Amino acid sequence: MASITVRNLDDHLKARLRVxxxxxxxxxxxxxxxxxxxxxxxxxxxxxxxxxxIRRRFASFGGVELPEPERAPLRDPPEFD
Structure with a gap:
């Protein structure tokens, strides 16, 4: 079995461990x-x-329905010579 040593253990923490x-x-x-x-x-x-x-945290508040924004048609790509 392995062993470990814990250094710089706070005295208060050691006392709590002892109790x-x-x-x-x-x-x-x-x-x-x-x-x-x-x-x-x-x-x-x-x-x-x-x-x-994030979804789980805010799930109890209910969902939010946002309107879909209107979109302009795609532009034609620029032509290169």
């Missing part, structure tokens, strides 16, 4: 392994593209 480990009846090392295991093995929905995320 959380005690609440779950685990050592701090066991608690860290549990947190990593739970976080990294959870199934995540693939990230939607930006347009889809």
């Amino acid at each position: 959380r480990a005690a609440q779950h009846g685990r050592s701090m090392d066991e608690e860290v392994r549990h947190i990593l295991q739970a976080t990294l093995t959870e199934e995540r929905e693939p990230a939607a593209d930006l347009g889809e995320r």
Whole structure:
């Protein structure tokens, strides 16, 4: 098994980890392994593209129907000699 070392861990964060480990009846090392295991093995929905995320966010407001603008006929391309 691999090992890691976490440097420069904030004292407040370490204290919270110690309390959380005690609440779950685990050592701090066991608690860290549990947190990593739970976080990294959870199934995540693939990230939607930006347009889809915007659509989902505003879907509850309902759709918007915009009139189609009138368009002029296409021009003939310029002629080159």
